[in-house]
Amino acid sequence: MREGKFLKNNMDKWKQIQQEPASSPDEMARQFTELVNDLGYAKTFYPRSKVTEYLNGLASRIYLTIYRNKKEEKSRILHFWKTELPLTIRRYHRELLYSFCIFLLFAIMAAFSAAQDETFVRGVLGNAYVEMTEDNIEKGDPFGVYKGTDEWSMFLQIALNNIRVSFMVFVSGVFAGIGTVYMLFSNGMMLGSFQYYFFAKGLGWPSVLVIWIHGTLEISAIIIAGAAGFVIAGHLLFPGTYTRLQSLMTGAKNGLKIMIGLVPVFIVAAFFEGFITRHSTMPAWLSIGILLLSLFFIIWYFVWYPISLSRKMKNAPKLPVSI
Template structure:
């Protein structure tokens, strides 16, 4: 069968199924499971006979959406909360991976702008970070402890205060996505510019390595989580700008639910980052170099694996094995 005929023959069925999945319009899980099997069969057929077709991408995305519904409705003994992070979030991240990539690229670009601005304007760092913070940092550098600011206060007090602040930043980054994503971009710009100028400041004062060992023990997860939260905000904004074949309200409703799930998924990482900043970072100047580097490498590897690599593995596993191994009863 020619590809055009294949698409023409199944187009209405796919669109109808997509609309049902999008609006959760199913009388029972068995109906959803039955149509899902037909969809998987169409996907397998397309992969076999039209390996370079764009229809494969479409069917893959639709299959991921359908599986999320099946996963919610089928009877199982697996803990729901565990399943949320194990399967549901990775599938969402795979489906919206472009937004995650874009958020990361934009954040890094803004960080680069902050670095370049600090390098070419002697007063830029003070305008961004404030005179009090810069003066305090200079005093700490002269005292031989560039990251002494992280040693102020008690362990628990720092942990709680920092975690609440980071949660607030992430929530704001998401919520402001309602302004067509512009609000999210502003939060990204503000934080990335501060990060770039902040790191250049330490580089200029020749204590860059000391700052990295301290700041990035907690910063690896903290900054990466902000980028993921920004991606959630961009999804929210895009749901308004590009509703597709759905009403703008329905698209916004779906975008908000999706973004909230991604936002919630970052909370454990934010808590870990807060714990590291409150209890571990303060000892960065006395711990062995290999230990601080190991903590940075492990935390960065874990969160980047979860949001960038693990979703691909989950999606691949589902599309390859689910039709024959998954029990819908």
């Protein structure tokens, strides 16, 4: 094979390996095996070519990463949360953006529809819930719904419900993403209607201070679960050089990693809703502090830190180790 054709056939793959760090040890091992095979071919037919030097450097970099990861196996859990999961999230930031935009669009549509038609909120949230809330407003306790059950029962009930809803959003991605879009539509409509209802009653700011104590993490988890659903859909619809089944399995594995990363978010959101949201008369500064800390964590761990870590790994010095 001519060197030019060799480059044309493989350059896209090499660039992807160089620019997108592997999200799992299995993927890293596969990349390393492919590079070693390509390097062996290049050394045989183009021993003094720059492509041979390039492949040697790229393979060496992955080799050193594998060696370093072997020493980290004793802290596998720490490695997962500190490195593996953030790199997986970074790989699918585009899907995360799609999920956020779709959810926000549906929430805005719901709020606009509720402003045009006063029966819209009842159609989305149900007559029973609206009447119960109106009754609580008349009693002077508009957020009494969060006080109807003891703390531990509510915590467990909300945690299980959050996990159920988010995993439904994730698993629905297997239907070419249509199921995930529908779940984002359903939850976005409920949020937009719910929030508009309180603003229409003159309780907009109090509702933000109370509901978004737990809602910041809860809604963020649904959006991130939507991104995990789009990961499955993307691998199903665009398998690339893999078989559709192989690509689907990879997408499901990477999406499941993201869902595992959401488990602490589910639990903390349920704790806030079960134990803290019920104290609707807490000082505004405390409520705002909890809300902002939750928002900061989501942006830091799921957006900023993955970008920073990815850049750091890409800019790591390439040592001239010969394979």
